[in-house]
Amino acid sequence: MRHTTPPSLEDILELAEQAFGAIPAVLRDMVRGTAIMVEDAPDDETLEGLGIENPWELTGLYRGVPLTQKSVLDVPQEPDTILLYREPILLEWIETGEELFGLVRNVLIHEIGHHFGLSDADIDRLESEE
Template sequence: MRFNHPPSVEDLQELAETAFAAIPEQLREAVRGTAILVEEVPDDATLEALDLQHPWELTGLYRGTPLTEKSVLGVAAEPDMIFLYREPILVEWIETGEDLFRLVRNVLIHEIAHHFGFSDDDITRLEGEG
């Protein structure tokens, strides 16, 4: 997708769905059914919980119980969700010149990998696949 204007929340939602289909299959299958939501910026409660000063510091967030902490007998309080934050993603896109599709794909990979407790080296390797 090429944009002649700043992509809207709806544009990024469509791009995220396409990018999700392009992440490594092992990750995609493991989080099947996880909602992907695009919002303008993280809310104040999220920023405070993560001790962040500015909303542009956070491009994405996996909200849910990490797989390393889930129990077979446990019941999730709320469904797992991946949040992508439009403004911080666009700021990074402009600052780095990175392809927007690749950037969104890498944010998704990064957030899913956190869910599995992957190391930074593992995440870097996964981002390089595909």
């Protein structure tokens, strides 16, 4: 996808849906039924809750209860959601020159991996898989 203007929220969501199909199957299986949403930037409450001062540092966030902490006896909560933050992703895209599809794919892998307790080494390995 070639852009002459900054990609919109819808463009990033379309890329995310395509990238979701390109992440390792083991990760896709872990998050079946998880919603993917795109927002321009994280809100102040999210940043404060994570102890992040610079909003440009947060490209994505997995909101939900890890499977390891869920129980069949739990009262149903809101569905798990992967949030992608468009402006920080675009800033990283400009700064690194990385292909936007690859960047969005890596953010998805990173958020899913951290949510399920994978180490940075495990996530790096998964990011290099096709």
